[in-house]
Amino acid sequence: MYIDIDLEHADLMNDIVMPLAVLLIYFPTCLSYYAPGLVSGIYLAQKLIFLICALMFLRLQLFKNKNFYLMFSYLLWIIVVTYVNGDTVPEWGSYLNLFSIYVVSIYCLETNPVKYTGFFSFVLTLLLLFNTLLWQDGGMYQNANGQYCFVLGTKTSMTEYQIAACCFIWAYHTLLPKGGKRKATILYGILLFSIILWNIRQPVTTSILCIIAFTVLIVIQKIEIKIVDVVLKLGFWVLLIFNIAVVFFNVQIYFANFITNILHESTDLNSRTPIWQVVLRYIYDRPWIGYGVNSNTYFSFDTGTSSYNQATHNGLLYFLFVGGIIGTVLIFILCYFSMKKSDVSSTIGRIVHISMICFGILWVSEQLKGYTLFFPVVLVGFCASAIIAHTERPYIDEEADYIN
Numbered sequence: 083m084y085i086d087i088d089l090e091h092a093d094l095m096n097d098i099v100m101p102l103a104v105l106l107i108y109f110p111t112c113l114s115y116y117a118p119g120l121v122s123g124i125y126l127a128q129k130l131i132f133l134i135c136a137l138m139f140l141r142l143q144l145f146k147n148k149n150f151y152l153m154f155s156y157l158l159w160i161i162v163v164t165y166v167n168g169d170t171v172p173e174w175g176s177y178l179n180l181f182s183i184y185v186v187s188i189y190c191l192e193t194n195p196v197k198y199t200g201f202f203s204f205v206l207t208l209l210l211l212f213n214t215l216l217w218q219d220g221g222m223y224q225n226a227n228g229q230y231c232f233v234l235g236t237k238t239s240m241t242e243y244q245i246a247a248c249c250f251i252w253a254y255h256t257l258l259p260k261g262g263k264r265k266a267t268i269l270y271g272i273l274l275f276s277i278i279l280w281n282i283r284q285p286v287t288t289s290i291l292c293i294i295a296f297t298v299l300i301v302i303q304k305i306e307i308k309i310v311d312v313v314l315k316l317g318f319w320v321l322l323i324f325n326i327a328v329v330f331f332n333v334q335i336y337f338a339n340f341i342t343n344i345l346h347e348s349t350d351l352n353s354r355t356p357i358w359q360v361v362l363r364y365i366y367d368r369p370w371i372g373y374g375v376n377s378n379t380y381f382s383f384d385t386g387t388s389s390y391n392q393a394t395h396n397g398l399l400y401f402l403f404v405g406g407i408i409g410t411v412l413i414f415i416l417c418y419f420s421m422k423k424s425d426v427s428s429t430i431g432r433i434v435h436i437s438m439i440c441f442g443i444l445w446v447s448e449q450l451k452g453y454t455l456f457f458p459v460v461l462v463g464f465c466a467s468a469i470i471a472h473t474e475r476p477y478i479d480e481e482a483d484y485i486n
Contacts, residue, residue: 199254206251318441396447421463
């Protein structure tokens with residue numbers, strides 16, 4: 083998988099393009115509430131980053147990487163479906179950010195994974211810390227769609243940030259040479275502080291479940307017994323089957339005691355199941371190709387806040403609604419090959435599998451967005467073999483750390 087890349091451009095990609103791309107692409111759009119004057123400039127800068135990444139993609143011949151075609155097939159499908167459904171460029175333009183992240187991730191993970199994971203870890207930790215420190219009375223405001231949002235967006239966005247942050251910090255810790263791991267430990271300490279304080283103030287059941295799962299799996303993955311490897315390999319797919327059973331067969335009813343007495347939620351998962359029925363009616367009307375990134379579709383079932391609702395509140399249903407059966411199959415092919423590259427015999431491989439399990443938990447009651455943090459985690463999986471090869475070299479560039 084390792085690509086022979088012209089290292090003459092390493093400084094440009096690793097030191098300029100990658101940091102700018104990460105900052106600009108994951109600049110929370112809901113910060114328009116706090117700094118509306120910056121938003122138009124951020125969107126323009128994202129398009130500039132895309133053009134630079136497209137140029138570097140051709141110049142560095144990254145199309146030789148066969149994993150590109152898996153990612154590109156999904157992006158192309160979503161863009162085509164969105165166009166066929168009559169949506170305008172701004173509504174699917176954010177998917178171009180996925181291409182940018184593909185370019186910087188593949189290149190930087192191949193050439194300097196310490197720098198890439200370190201900077202990503204720093205940015206995610208900082209954003210989650212800001213989210214906690216800027217918490218106000220109630221910690222939220224209402225956005226244009228009637229959803230209650232925080233600094234990083236809705237609770238789904240925060241859970242996604244938390245999963246990705248845990249993944250990248252642990253990968254960063256793994257890649258650092260002995261004697262330098264203190265930096266990743268500090269980041270993880272700040273992250274835990276943010277998450278714990280946030281959930282004391284504004285508890286989010288999905289976030290708590292994902293963090294508990296990540297922590298438990300990180301601990302047990304060190305136990306050298308076969309059942310642990312089986313859990314890591316199959317956990318995501320078992321959760322996917324469970325997700326299907328919940329959406330189509332209401333199996334959560336069999337866990338009513340756990341849901342009501344332990345999680346303190348209703349068996350309709352906080353009005354998720356009525357929303358799913360509305361979403362399913364849309365999907366049945368266009369099962370194969372879906373609707374694209376359609377921002378004008380509302381999944382209303384009452385006259386309250388949910389009548390504004392544009393969220394499927396389920397990852398599987400989101401993929402089916404946006405890309406139909408074809409797009410959903412492409413997504414899971416992506417997941418399969420990413421996890422296959424991430425063999426559980428390596429620490430990096432275990433981290434990817436654990437993160438995917440957490441995403442599987444998230445998907446049961448929440449959804450993902452176009453340029454989600456889920457994709458960088460998938461790309462880490464694609465590059466796992468090259469990362470492992472990098473760590474086996476006698477020298478790792480300690481100057482690659484951003485956290486000095």
